[in-house]
Amino acid sequence: MTRRWRLLLSAVAIAALLWLLLAAAERALALAQRFEALPAYLQWTLGLALLAFAVAAAAIGVWLLKPRRRRVPVPPPSREAIESRIQQLQATGANTAQLSGELGELDRRHHSGRLYVAVYGEVSTGKSSLINALAPQATRPTDARAGTTRAVSHHDGILPDGRSLTLADVPGSQEVDGEARQTLARDEALRSHAVIYVCAGDLNRRQAEELHALAEVGKPLLLVLNKTDQWTPDELAALITHLRQQAGDSVDAVLATCAGGEEHFRRERADGTIEHVRRARTPQIAALTQALLEIADTGAVALEPGREQAVLSQLHQATGTLEVKVRSEQAEAIVSRYARRAVVGALAAIAPGSDLVIQGALATAMARELATLYQVRLSDLEIEAFLKQARLTLRTSTSLVLAIAGNALKAFPGLGTLGGGMVHAVAYALIFDSMGKALAATLAERQQLDQDTAAAHLRAMLGAAGPGRLKRLAALTREALAEPRDEPPPQLEDRRQP
Ligand SMILES: Nc1nc2c(ncn2[C@@H]2O[C@H](COP(=O)(O)OP(=O)(O)O)[C@@H](O)[C@H]2O)c(=O)[nH]1
Ligand SMILES: [Mg+2]
Structure with missing residues (x-):
């Protein structure tokens, strides 16, 4: 244009x-x-x-x-809150030794006023030698912790300015392998004020990954190139430059040390003969000592809040995991109890061959107990709606339920001889087990009784007929029948259904 x-x-x-x-x-x-x-x-x-x-x-x-207000960040878990959660778990009989141990260690380190530094690196890079050089006073590991960190040893030392220091020797991935080591290594980094990563040359891929994972923990991080005696000054300079590139900004400093090993040389005696000498090399760790002094200047006190938050966050997660596990075990116990009662009720009041009817009073009581366990408020209407759905589902899957019950009986042939009501008894165990699990899963997932979710879980559970489950249901039925019956069988509800 x-x-x-x-x-x-x-x-x-x-x-x-x-x-x-x-x-x-x-x-x-x-x-x-x-x-x-x-x-x-x-x-x-x-x-x-x-x-x-x-x-x-x-x-x-x-x-x-108007600019949107940012969401308020979740406050970090407090020590008191976690302690009370651990106590509640303990009251349920759960094994909380590891959690309490971690909390105890948090306090112990807090009160000690020492600087805690965790030393990482692959086997044979010279971690132990470096720790010996930094803490020659420690003759043997001063590890007081038992249990989880058995593989990490702690060594007490004193910095040149008199401040006290504890070094943790964390085994390399070739010394202790697998997920256990990863957890152990990460937990020790969380418990520390600062972290040292030792290498003896270029970082291979695994080392680089571990270094970056350690950087994520967010503590002051020093990358130490040990065994400097093995390189010429030019090689050393090139190596350090390369390590700086590899580490990027995930480390606070890259330092060089020579921590030990033996040196061999020949020496001429006064009489002119030649002597072969082997002696331990004098460690050269001044740069590292200096860096640790600088970290110590920041002060264990200044670094302490970060350390505590790291440990508390990790404890918050671990406690949450245990809580979920304990609650699901408790839910399982509740469901089994009601399934047993349903079996008893079935034998007492339902004629063999009649329709399967959900025993409403029992089912309601079970729903209430599960809701209390998951701290969810359930209205009568919600429970009614769930039962109505369950009855409809059951109507369309009666033959499936009876077939599964029949198979369970085959897994325990002895039960079959107890009479014709047996298939029904096992069927009721299956029904209550399925309803309870569907409810528990829904309450755990949704924190409310979402009818669609519950219905989907129920259909899945009614059809789940793995051999483990069949055996468990048959065993549950047998136990229920063997129990002395001092309470009257629960009342069955009216057969006429909506
Ligand atoms: N040449 C040399 N050898 C070293 C140095 N530091 C440690 N070593 C040797 O390397 C080997 C492994 O050391 P060690 O401290 O056990 O390593 P770790 O497996 O990382 O604890 C030992 O034989 C040490 O004597 C060093 O700076 N130079
Ligand atoms: Mg070692």
Whole structure:
């Protein structure tokens, strides 16, 4: 398009705009004149309506443009909150030794006022030698912790300025392997004020990964190149540069040390004979000591809040995991108890061959207990709705349920001889087991009784006929029948159903 055409088009566009503006102005004037001509009461009504409209539009505009308030971050878990959760778990008989141990260790380190540094690295990079050089006072591991960190040893030392230091020797992935080591290594990093990663050359892929994982923990992190005696000064300079590139900004410093090993050399004696000497190399760790002094200057006290938060977050997670496990065990116990009662009720009151009927009173009581366990409020209506659904589901899957019950009986042939009601008894065990598990799963997932979720779980559970489950149901039935029956069988509800 030429310049002239463009000018012409712009001129036309401007003229059109002007014409539009003029038209709008004329219209506004006409409206104003008509407004003037209106009687006063109409002027007021219209004026107020227009004002209300303008205010509403402005309010909507402000609401749309207002910057959204950021979500308030979840407060970090407090020590007290975690302790009380652990106590509650303990009251249920759960094994909380590891959690309490961690909390105890948190306090112990807090009160010790020492600087805790965890030393990582692959086997044979010289971790132990480095720790010996840093803490020659520690003759043997001063590890007081039992249990989880058996593989991590702690060594007490003193920094040149007199401050005390504890070094944790964390085994490399070739020394202790697998997930257990990963957990153990990460937990020790969480418990520390600072972290040292030792290598003896370029980082291979696994080392680089571990270094970056340690950086995520967020503690001051030193990368130490040990065994510097093995390189010429030029090689050493190149190596350090390369390590700095590999580590990027995940480490606070890259340092070089020589921690030990033996040196061999020949020496001429006074009588002119040659002597072969082997002796332990004098460690050269000044750069590392200096870096640790600087970290210590920040002070164990200044680093302590970060350390505590790291341990507490980890404890918060571990406690949560145990809570979920304990609750699901408790749910299972509740469900088994009701399934047993349903078996007893079935034998007492249901004729063999009759329809399967859900024993409503029992099912309601089970739903209530599960709701209390999961701390979910359930209304009678919600329970009723669930039972109604369950009855419908059961109607369409009666033959499936009876077939599964029959198979369970085959797994325990002795039960079959107890009479024709047996298939029904096992069927009731299956029904209550399925309803209970469906409810528990729904309450755990949704924190409410979502009917669709519960129905889906129930259908899945009614059809789940693995050999383990069949055996368990048959055993449960047998136990239920063997129990002395001192309470009267539960009342069955009316057969007439909606
Ligand atoms: N040449 C040399 N050898 C070292 C140095 N540091 C440690 N070593 C040797 O390397 C081997 C492994 O050391 P060690 O401290 O047990 O390593 P760890 O497996 O990481 O604990 C030992 O034989 C040490 O004597 C060093 O700076 N130079
Ligand atoms: Mg070692």
